[in-house]
Amino acid sequence: MTxxxxxxxxxxxxxxxxxxxxxxxxxRSGLVSPETLPAPSHAIxxxxxxxxxxxxxxxxxxxxxxxxxGFAVGAALGVVIGIGAGWYRWFGALxxxxxxxxxxxxxxxxxxxxxxxxxLGESSKVFVIVLGAFFPVVTNAYKGMLGxxxxxxxxxxxMGVRGVRLLLEVAxxxxxxxxxxxxxxxxxxSFGILVAAExxxxxxxxxxxxxxxxxxxxxxxxxxxxxxxxxxxxxTDYAIGWLIKRGVGRWHAV
Amino acid sequence: xxxxxxQRLADAVVGGCFIVALLVAxxxxxxxxxxxGYRFPxxxxxxxxxxxxxxxxxxxxxxxxxxxxxxxxxxxxGFALALVTAIPLGILIGRVAILDWMTxxxxxxxxxxxxxxxxxxxxTWFGAGELAKVLLIAYGCFWVMLTQAIAAVxxxxxxxxxxxxxxxxxxxxIFVRVIxxxxxxxxxxxxRTALGVGFMVIVGAEMIGTVKGxxxxxxxxxxxxxxxxxxxGMVTIGLLGFGxxxxxxxxxxxxxxxxxxxxxxxxx
Numbered sequence: 001m002t003x004x005x006x007x008x009x010x011x012x013x014x015x016x017x018x019x020x021x022x023x024x025x026x027x028r029s030g031l032v033s034p035e036t037l038p039a040p041s042h043a044i045x046x047x048x049x050x051x052x053x054x055x056x057x058x059x060x061x062x063x064x065x066x067x068x069x070g071f072a073v074g075a076a077l078g079v080v081i082g083i084g085a086g087w088y089r090w091f092g093a094l095x096x097x098x099x100x101x102x103x104x105x106x107x108x109x110x111x112x113x114x115x116x117x118x119x120l121g122e123s124s125k126v127f128v129i130v131l132g133a134f135f136p137v138v139t140n141a142y143k144g145m146l147g148x149x150x151x152x153x154x155x156x157x158x159m160g161v162r163g164v165r166l167l168l169e170v171a172x173x174x175x176x177x178x179x180x181x182x183x184x185x186x187x188x189x190s191f192g193i194l195v196a197a198e199x200x201x202x203x204x205x206x207x208x209x210x211x212x213x214x215x216x217x218x219x220x221x222x223x224x225x226x227x228x229x230x231x232x233x234x235x236t237d238y239a240i241g242w243l244i245k246r247g248v249g250r251w252h253a254v
Numbered sequence: 255x256x257x258x259x260x261q262r263l264a265d266a267v268v269g270g271c272f273i274v275a276l277l278v279a280x281x282x283x284x285x286x287x288x289x290x291g292y293r294f295p296x297x298x299x300x301x302x303x304x305x306x307x308x309x310x311x312x313x314x315x316x317x318x319x320x321x322x323x324x325x326x327x328x329x330x331x332g333f334a335l336a337l338v339t340a341i342p343l344g345i346l347i348g349r350v351a352i353l354d355w356m357t358x359x360x361x362x363x364x365x366x367x368x369x370x371x372x373x374x375x376x377x378t379w380f381g382a383g384e385l386a387k388v389l390l391i392a393y394g395c396f397w398v399m400l401t402q403a404i405a406a407v408x409x410x411x412x413x414x415x416x417x418x419x420x421x422x423x424x425x426x427x428i429f430v431r432v433i434x435x436x437x438x439x440x441x442x443x444x445x446r447t448a449l450g451v452g453f454m455v456i457v458g459a460e461m462i463g464t465v466k467g468x469x470x471x472x473x474x475x476x477x478x479x480x481x482x483x484x485x486x487g488m489v490t491i492g493l494l495g496f497g498x499x500x501x502x503x504x505x506x507x508x509x510x511x512x513x514x515x516x517x518x519x520x521x522x
Contacts, residue, residue: 008355015356036379090268097269098276104495105488108457109469112476112484116293188366189454195370196458207371214374222374230367237366 038220043227046220051209063194063205064232066122070129070197071190075183077130078137082182083175085138086145087167099138107131107189108196120201128200132193133186140182144175180244187240191233206232295482300489303482307490312483313465313474318490325456325467326494328384332391333452337445340396344403345437354404361401369394369451370458382463390459395448402444406437439510446502453495468494 020040026032027039034042047056081099085092107128118124148171156170198207206229213221277297283289284296291299304318311317347353372393376386410433418432460469468491475483 008358011352011355012359016359018356019360089265093265093268094272095269097266098273101273102492104499105492106454106457106495108454109472109488109491111457112472113481113488115476116481116484191366192368192370192454195368195373196461199461210371210374214378219375219378222378226367226371226375229371230363233368234363234366 035217035219038223040223043220043223046218047224050213050216050218050221056209059204059206059209060228060232063198063207063229064236066125066197066205067129067187067190067194070126071133071187073126074130074133074190075137075186078134078182078186079141079179082138082141082179083145083167083172086142086175087171092142096142099135103135103139107135107193111196111200115200124200125197125202128197129190129193132189136185136189137179137182140178140185141175144178144182145171147178148174176248180248184237184240184244188233188237191229191236195229292479292481295485299482300486303480303486304489307471307483307486312471312480313478316466316471318471318486321466321468321471321487322490322494325460325469325491328387328459328467329391329449329452329456329498332388333395333445333449335388335392336395336399336448336452339392340399340448341403341441344400344441345407347400348404348407348437354408361397361404365397365401369455373458373462377462386462387459387464391452391455394455395452398448398451399444402447403437403441406440406444407433409440410436442506442510446499446506449498449502453498457491 023037024039024041027034027037027042038046051059081095085095085099110128110131111124114124114127118127152170152174153166156166161170194205195207195210198205199211202208206225210222210225210229213219213225280289280294281296281298284291284294284299295303306312307318307321309317311320347357369390372390376390380386380389414432414436415428418428423431456467457469457472460467461473464470465474468487472484472487472491475481475487
């Protein structure tokens with residue numbers, strides 16, 4: 001760690017500490033009414049009092065599970081279709097205009113149809129998250145396939161690599177950095193959609209937790225929940241970034 | 255990149271025909287009763303729904319034009335609010351290194367807070383009115399714009415600044431004539447992304463306390479079991495999104511002829 005790096009970390013910590021202290025002081029001194037914005041310490045205490053820790057963990061687990069399932073399905077579809085559209089000309093020609101037509105519709109706008117198609121259960125929530133993950137991944141996978149250096153493919157062809165092997169062993173690795181970018185954007189978007197998805201008749205999950213707490217006027221729990229969703233998003237995003245760096249970064253700078 | 259003009263035309267024809275074929279199949283399947291007219295209203299019914307929205311309106315005489323204008327106004331208000339706050343702040347943070355270091359973790363965290371999770375909070379603070387919706391959209395746009403504004407100022411090629419300094423340009427001139435123009439392409443890219451984020455949020459924001467706006471329309475139509483109106487509303491939202499991106503592309507070409515294009519900006 002160089003000296004300037006230490007300075008940066010210290011500065012960052014100071015910034016965070018400064019804001020937290022200011023918030024705490026503002027709330028405790030009564031500058032802001034605690035019913036509007038409770039101090040961070042109050043929010044934590046209020047949450048622990050109102051929601052049993054086990055329930056809280058369960059909500060986190062359920063929300064993460066929904067995002068994970070929706071993301072996995074959406075990303076898998078996106079990778080397969082994006083690569084297929086980039087590799088097989090007819091497939092791309094067939095599907096691209098259709099996808100471009102649907103893409104501008106934001107995932108949240110599908111919520112009413114999701115309810116009608118899949119009911120009020122788990123699958124309608126997952127469906128909306130699937131849409132959130134699918135479009136960034138499919139777009140980036142396609143872009144990655146088109147951006148492959150043609151000389152790479154030709155070099156492999158002269159060495160006798162053909163067909164599916166050419167796709168899996170040469171084209172796919174070459175397109176991976178773009179796919180990785182799409183996956184990361186898709187994960188963030190899935191998280192962004194989670195709360196809206198959990199507005200669909202949910203009785204569990206972090207999105208439900210905060211909406212329910214608002215109805216009970218437990219503003220402390222609301223703030224805690226918002227921050228918890230942010231932390232979950234941040235931590236998982238870093239984890240994915242780290243995985244990408246390890247997996248893809250070996251031969252590419254992402 | 256790939257394929258000649260003729261090939262591209264062929265591709266477009268194939269894609270277009272596929273869409274038309276799908277629509278025809280959908281219509282026929284609906285008429286034959288293979289798919290439920292409620293769950294998958296057929297295209298001809300959607301066209302009727304579009305006509306109904308344009309003339310009679312839903313709910314209670316609110317036509318599609320009103321929904322459209324209301325939604326567009328909300329997006330633009332939130333977007334404008336985010337730009338006027340984020341750009342000056344971003345320029346300041348980008349120019350002062352210590353501010354940049356101090357705010358980095360805060361901004362990173364604020365960005366990862368899901369905009370829609372603020373829904374219960376803005377309702378408590380500002381009620382279910384217009385302000386809550388605009389602020390929600392503004393929040394979504396703000397952090398993207400701020401991050402890009404900081405980066406835009408921070409990563410101006412030092413050669414430009416040094417060249418200006420050797421010509422004994424004053425500090426303020428360097429800022430106005432060198433740094434700002436060099437930072438603008440990236441800022442524009444940021445504004446574009448920010449508007450996209452704001453657009454994603456709109457349906458969520460319009461879920462609360464309103465019957466006006468495209469997001470409210472699709473939700474309200476479902477409550478009255480009018481899936482045809484819901485889908486017609488979704489198509490309109492899609493058109494709005496498409497229109498916005500076209501206008502922004504055009505604006506960028508007109509306003510920033512020295513920009514090397516979004517792709518080059520992203521790579522630096």
